[in-house]
Each structure stands twice: as structure tokens, then as C-alpha cells.
Amino acid sequence: MSVRPRFDPNRAARHRRARIGMVVFQLATLVGIVVLMALLYNIINNAFGLAAIEYRIYPATLGLDLETLPQTPRERLLEILETHLSPGLRRSLERTRPLTQRSNEELAALVLERVLQPKVLDTWPLVPSLLHTQDIVAEVHARFPQAEVRWVRWLNTRFLTRPQSSAPLRAGVRTAILGSLWLVVITAATALPLGVAAAIYLEEYARKDRWYNRLIQVNINNLAGVPSIIYGILGLAIFVRALEPLTSGAVFGAVAEGVTANGRTVLSGGLTLGLLVLPIVIINAQEALRAVPNSLREAAYALGATKWQVVWHHVLPEALPGIMTGTILALSRALGETAPLVVVGASTFITFDPVHPFSKFTALPIQIYQWTARPQPVFRNLAAAASLTLLLLLFLSNGIAVYIRHRARQRRLV
Template sequence: MNSTDTSRTKDKAFRILGISTTVGCVLILAVFIGFIIYQGMERLSWEFLVSLPSRFAEQSGIYTAWIGTLWVLVLTTLISFPLGVGAGIYLEEYGKKNKLAKFLEINIANLAGVPSVIYGLLGLEAFVRIMKMGNSILAGSLTLALLILPIIIVSTREAISAVPSSIRDASNALGASKWQTIWHQILPASFGGILTGVILALSRAVGETAPLIVVGALAYVPFAPQGPMDEFTVLPIQIFNWVSRPQHEFVINAAAAIIVLLFITFLMNGIAVYLRNRWQNKMNW
């Protein structure tokens, strides 16, 4: 067997290994999701969505949890979107390419991999104790905004850098200023990628539990929050609370809540994919 045949055999073996691994992972994920749906569908109903939590499993619902999740998601978006996109634009378009810029790039990329509980400890000290926000939705939203800011900054920079330089050159040749070029040419061309990164970052924030537990999100809240300074709970914490109880009925409730959380996550990821494909089809470079 010559070297060419050996290379082809290795390529074929690697292809088989890759396909087998992929199929195995998908099957395991399908089994887990199927088991959750099998357990939770019997409990999933309109009453379950609009009922308050209770010590009786049959009467307990996720109303306060999904309202709290909605509050946190909206506030996190309002905080992280302008800051992350603005920082990405500055670093990519205005920042000088020197050692300091390279140092910032490395640290921003590293921050995206920091465990979420570390951000929870930072939020506890900065927002809960120093700024005295207490166990409020705003404190939790600010903490999650810090968590996803590196992801938004990196995705914004990648989307902007993917815009062909000819667009910048053509705009500058027509006499447009740097900001006019960014606002009217660069951002519209890269907005699909930016929006995809933002939505994927938010879909991660939706499922985070550790930072919210650290900043004081409660496992049991008998009322739906009415404002950003109210106490709150979210779906992941409600699920954790139910699965930690010995009664099997609460495990069924947790499975139903997981279905709702999975639906929110899949919906956000689907929207991100749709927007990315739509923007790519609109841009003809």
C-alpha cells in the first residue's frame, strides 16, 4: 500500500468516525429531549403557564418564573446591545492597532470563557452591595449583561471585519465621513451578523442560573414582578427548585418548565439563523 492509499484510508476512517460521533451525540440529545417531553407534556397547559408557584404540585405553575425571565431578558438586551455593539464598532473602526489593542482583544476573548459564577460574584459585590440594588431584576440583568458583553463585542467585530474593504473605499471616495460610512454602509451590511451574535448571546443568558443565584434571585416568589427593582425568579431557578424536591409530581412540573425553556431557546436560535440568512441574501457584494 503506497502513501496515497494510506492517506485515503485515513480520510475514510476519519470520516466514518466523525459521522458516528455526530450521530451518537444527536441520538443521545434526542433521547434526553424525548424523555423530558414524555414526562412534561402531561403537565403542560395554559393553567400551568398562568398559575403561581405552590407547595402543592398539581396547583403549582411557572407564571412568576417566566414573567421574571421576560423582565431579565428585556433589560439585559437594553443594557448589553448598545454597549456591546458600540464597543465592537470602536475597537474595529476607531481603535489603533497597537499592543494595547491586542491586549484588549485577548482579554475580551478570554472573558467570554470565564465561568458564569465569577460574573455572579462580581454582580453581587458591584450591583447588590456597593450600588445597593438588592435582589432586584436590575441587578440580575446587569450581571447577565456583563456575562454576554464579551460575546457581543467579539461577534460585532467579526461581522464588521467581514464587510469588504471596497465598500469603505467607495464611501470614502464619494466624500463621506468615517461615521457616515459606518452608519450608512458598514452597519447595514454587517447587521445580520451582529444581530445573530446578540441573539445567541441572549439565548445563553436565558439558561444561566449560577450568576442569578449568587446575586440573590429567589427560588420562591409568590408574586409577578412589576418593575426592575422587584425581587424575582427565573425559569432555570424554578426548575432547580422543583428537581431538588423528593416528590415525583414536582419532577413532572420541572420537565414541563424545561420544555418551555427549550422552546424559548430554540425560538431565539431559529430567529438568529433566519435573520442571518435573510441578511446574507440581501447583501450582494
């Protein structure tokens, strides 16, 4: 080996370079933070703002206030429907269910949907809406003389509680949230027991010098690196096609003829995500088991406990907080996954909630994908609102994970 002399006697220059280097590294870190801020800014900026809305009949002309529409006196709502609906439409509505028997909420929804008929013409993000309110109002008056300028919170309680709709102002993510929850429950139910069992085997039982145990370990590490879309293809081939009678519920007679989703069910999606997060659950659980001190095992063995008694009564309870934290983080990953669900065949437009494992489904990330991919700018606002919802859900679940870890640490300190 030849050693190159690299001594630079100019100390002042070297120290200057050292200071510049530190600034560069700090700046790089700052860039990371700025990007995170830009991401959040971009989403929040698009989830709220001004919108130019055109009505068929303006609420003011009827003496209505949009914010308190369901609280309008019942007689007034009925009267509006009476006078503004075409006789044919009214008859068909009466036939489905007499108007007088409907709740105030339903009447208000009818008034909005059939009488007022709001239509979004254009939208502006939050920051320009705040800074240039006057200019926007002027622009709207010039471009769309009839339109009304209104503040819209795209993320609001109605957005969270309404099903999907093709009209942007009425669209919501209830179906998608419920679909995501179903997926997470099915994923957890498959990946948690299987993952923890595999981790126990590898950490507590497996002899590391056996080739097949090494193979299992290497294989799990490799599986964790397989792109998520490959799991989607696997799910499509196995759960959707090969196991169709099972995943469509036909075997159990659970689904009436004609409404079957042909294996493209929330069960198929959940099982696919289960396989996807399995290696992550195993690796995290292994780490939690490894953190359990050996003295605990040895003490239990010394008292005559069998291997399983040691694992079940001593090692597992001690490792449980770590396992839970790791599992929740893995489930967060499942909550945000999109590509495998698209391949497995999540529905893009459904308005009914998933009620059993054999339902068609959509999920929050799918909804974001669909809305983002649409060319009309209004749907970008909906996508932003749905993204914000998803991020809040993830924040919540990660918060729970961090809390569990924190509490377990405190208990250990006492």
C-alpha cells in the same frame, strides 16, 4: 529529523482498517445525535403521563367535570362552596371579597383548591403510561384504593399562566417567564449598545499596533472564557451590595419600605447577565463588522464622508443583520443561565409578578433548578415541563436569529 518507514504492503488490510475507521467516526457522530434525542426524549417523557390523584371530595360525586370546571353554572359552584366549606373559612373568604362578586374562574379555582383538594400520590412517565396503562391502573388500585388515575399534561396553558405554588397541580411558571423576559430586556439594553460600541471601536477606529488596543482585545477574549459563576460573584459584590441603593430602587424612592428586595432585584440580575454576555456580543459584532467589504468604506470616504458618517450610514446598516443574529444568540445564552442568578440572589419562591426593575424575581432556569433539586418525584415532572418551556423559548429566539441571517443573505444575493 528521522523519518520512520511506515509502509505496510498489505493493501487489503489497510483498506479494511480505513473502512473500520470511517464507521467509527460515523458512530461517534451518531452518538452525539442519540444523546440529543435522549435528552429531548427524557424531558418529553417526564412532561406528560399518568398520575395517581387523591381528592378530598371526588369531582364525580358532585357531578363536576375537571376539564370544564370554569364553565360549570355559576349557581352550582356557589352552591358547592356553600355546602362544602366550613363556616369559618367561608366567612373569612366573604370578608376579603364576597363570593357572589367573584368571577367564575375564581370560583372554580376556589372549588378546586378548597373543596376537591387534589393530591398527587405518584406519577408515571409518558412511555410506560402508554405501554402499560392497564398495569399502572391495577397498581394504583392495589396501592391507593381511593386514588383516581388520570392523564396529566404537566405542560399546559394553566401551567404557563399560573404563578408558582407549593401544590404541584396548581404550580405554574408565569412569574418565572416574566422574570426571564425582564432579565433579557435589561441584559439587551446594557449589553447591546455597549457591545456594539466596543466592537465599532476595535474594528473601525483602533490601531492594531497600539498596546492598549491589543490589551482590550485579549482581555475581551479572556472575559468570554471566565466561568459564569464568577460573574455571579461579581454581581453579588457590585450590584447587590455596593450599588444597593441604586439597584434596590431606594434612591429613586420607587419601592415602599418593607417590600424592598435589598438589591437582590431583577435589575441586579439583568446587569450581571449583561456583563456576562458583553464579551460574546462584542466578539459577534466584530465578526459582523469585519464581514462588511472594504470597498463600501472606501467609496464613502471618496465622497468626502467623515469616519463616523461612514460607520453610521454605511458600515452599521450593512452589518446590522449579523450584529442582530449574534446578539440574539448571546441573549439566548443569558436566557438559559442559572448559576450567576442563584449567586446574585434570585428568589426561589415568589408568587407575584415582577412589575418594575426593583422587584424580586425568579427565572425559568431557577425554577427548573429548584424543582429538580426537590426530592419528591412530582416536582421532577414540573421541572420537565419547565425545561420544555425553556427549550421552546430558546428555539423560538434562535429561529428568529436564523431567519434574520437568512433574509439578509437573500437580500445580498438580489
